[in-house]
Amino acid sequence: MIRNAAIMLLFAFCLWAVAEDVSAVPQTINVQVSLDRDTIGLNEQGILTVVLSGASQDLPVPQIPQLEKFEIYSQGRSSNISITNGQVSSSVTYRYLLQPLSAGTFVIDQIAVVENNQRFKGNAVELTVLKSGTATPKQTEERSVAPDGKTKDYFLEAVVDKKNPYVNEQVTLTVKFYTAVQHFGTPELDEPATTGFWTEVIGNSAPYYQKVNGRNFRVIERKYALFPAQTGDLTIGRATLHATVASNQRQKDPFDVFGDFFGRGVEVAISSDPIRVNVKAIPDAGKPKDFSGSIGRYAISAEPDKRAVDVNQPVTVKFEISGTGNIKTIADPVIPELPDFRIYRAATNESVSRSGDKLGGTKAYEQVFIPTRPGTLEIPAISFSFFDPSDSKYKLASTRPITVEVRKPEGYIASPDVPFSGGPDRSIGSGATDIRYIKEASSGFTTTGEIILFQPIYLVVNGLPVIALIGLVVLRKRREHLSANVGYARSRGASREARRRLAQARTLASSANAVQFHTEISRAVISWIADKLNVSPHGLTSDQIQELLSNRSADFALITDISDLLKRCDYARFAPSSVSEADIKQSMETAEQVMTRIEGVRFE
């Protein structure tokens, strides 16, 4: 029981502590005051916004001081509460319409809220009210008047800031929708035709109020940046707006009691007038040589990713052109050929931005410079010329030169003719960012599909020694055979000696030389046979030949013929007078025949 009471006590203490803690924090309220514009015309209205924010759900209403020079109308409030980590924070936005009563510059600084006897003051804002009423030109006044002389309930107007621009100079087109009556839903706009212009939509502005012909209009603007692409007269077409506006016509139907209550809408389509723009050409006088049509106001910068590299390793330089103008159409900066570098375009990207209504942005070019030799190399200043339409002059922007320290890597061999070859980048790793450049040396062409193994030159080179070897071996074997076997040599030499003698006999073939003739015939046949049989021809008689031949089993008819021939030769040598021409002829024929027949015989 006591324990429970103790716990209860502790719990209560905690609650009290927490409650005490909350009330102990001083309640602060932040008051933020702002104006939609800091300059308005006497006929215009400004919107004053007061944002209260604090850690309470229940923020007090701000106290707006009496402003002598303005009429103030409340435009309502919106609130926003958020709870983060148990902390409540809320903000309330109050909007007031300021209708100036006289011209001058006024400071609004007395806006405050009071909470728990504490006063939280807002910041001061300054508002200038121009006497002339800048924003309501005559043409707007005219447009607001209907043919019947009354002020219109709504109308559409299109204006340009320049009617005489240079080519590619920005012309800001503003389409304004003025309405003095309520409109329902979102009006739809048919964009004006802008043939001959490069068009970028800047966007819709926040609605504001303007007094035209003594009547208050709510104005919604939509702005376009137009860049004329050609010289001469160009026309911006009509913009047409489709909207549903509250009708102030009384309903004819007497039973339709809700007609006015719900604000019956009427669909209307209103158009602006076309606008003619005369586009000037940029002057020729003073046009720089490297000018390539970029118009606007730009600056150029260059920044390398590193300032020290090895030969053949890339340095990426980021060139940035930024400024106002049609950034999408500006020409690329001209990078001259540099003898010490190979240059490649890596990437281009552009971002469009706005300063006020002026379109501009940044175009970045990444250029890869690959040094081809070691040393301290310089990427020279890159200039970019443009035409500045705001003061009608050509101008030049340039970068600073960049110095790159190029180191000689280990194993580097200078190869000026073949870039990328033999460089240090031998490994294929994450370092490789692109393929290597083409080879430019045009030599070493061979016939397509030629395989060396089947080329005549290859076959000859390999075949010749084989032939030489075979030839030499055969030659040597033969020589060895000859020296080892005299008989073989003699049998090979036999025909030569015999044929010589036979030829000799043929020259003597007549009865006058019968003795010599038969002697030669006889010797030819005997030496022929002797060589064939590998015996000495000296003293070889007809009988011996007969015996030798029959021992070597020669043909019997051949043996008989040989011995007949030899006998006839002997007879003729001893009795030459009895030898007739016919005998000589017959002996000659027989000798030839016999020798041919012996030639064919292979003796053992």
Place this chain on the structure above:
Amino acid sequence: MNSRTVATIILAIALISCSVAGQTTEELFSAGNNAYGNRLYDSAVLYYSAALKTGKESSALYFNLGNAWFKSGDLGRAMVNYLKAERLDPSDDDIRHNLEFARQFSTVQMEGVELNPISSFINAIVGPYRLSAWAWWSSLAFVLLLLCLILRHGLAISNAVVRSGVNVLVVAVILLGGLTTWKYRSEFVDRRGVVIVESATVYTGPSESSDVELQAAPGLVVEILGQSGEFYSVLFANKRRGWMKSTQVETI
């Protein structure tokens, strides 16, 4: 790329087609280099291809054509030409670099599987040198061997130097001849190809009604094992087999 650039390129290609006839290989080669230097890669492809049509080839020509195809965004044909360049000049570092670089871009990667350590050992030996180098070295050994034989058997000069020379050269001729034959076989008898189309389906059989084995991508190198109708039987680096339409593969 705006329409004007496209029109310019089309015009350029038309002009090139008219002007290539009757030019020498060297002229077409340097015209291709110019086009490449001006980043007109389509034109460069055209010039280099025309240079090849003259019946001449060089490793530089295939290399540059490979570069031009790569820059035109055709990975498959780039690989074909790099491999052809590598065959003519296997020791060139630039060719190897670009081949490896291009290979990374294939959307399907296949790891090579080592099945036969002996063949990969021999490939490692013959790989870095071109076929003609092997052919001439074996030819040199052969001619020297024959000279020794001529000395010994033809001229009967037989001393210790000649005899040991014959023994050494017989071994050299057998080794070099074998390696040359291996190199020749691997480059001219075994057919290789590269997948050149985006959606190349590999089937389990030589028809489109067969089951799909896998989906190949441009730049994959295949070994062509055989042909059946309009289908190649292919073997991938990871030893997967299948059948592909022959139009989807360009042979090296």
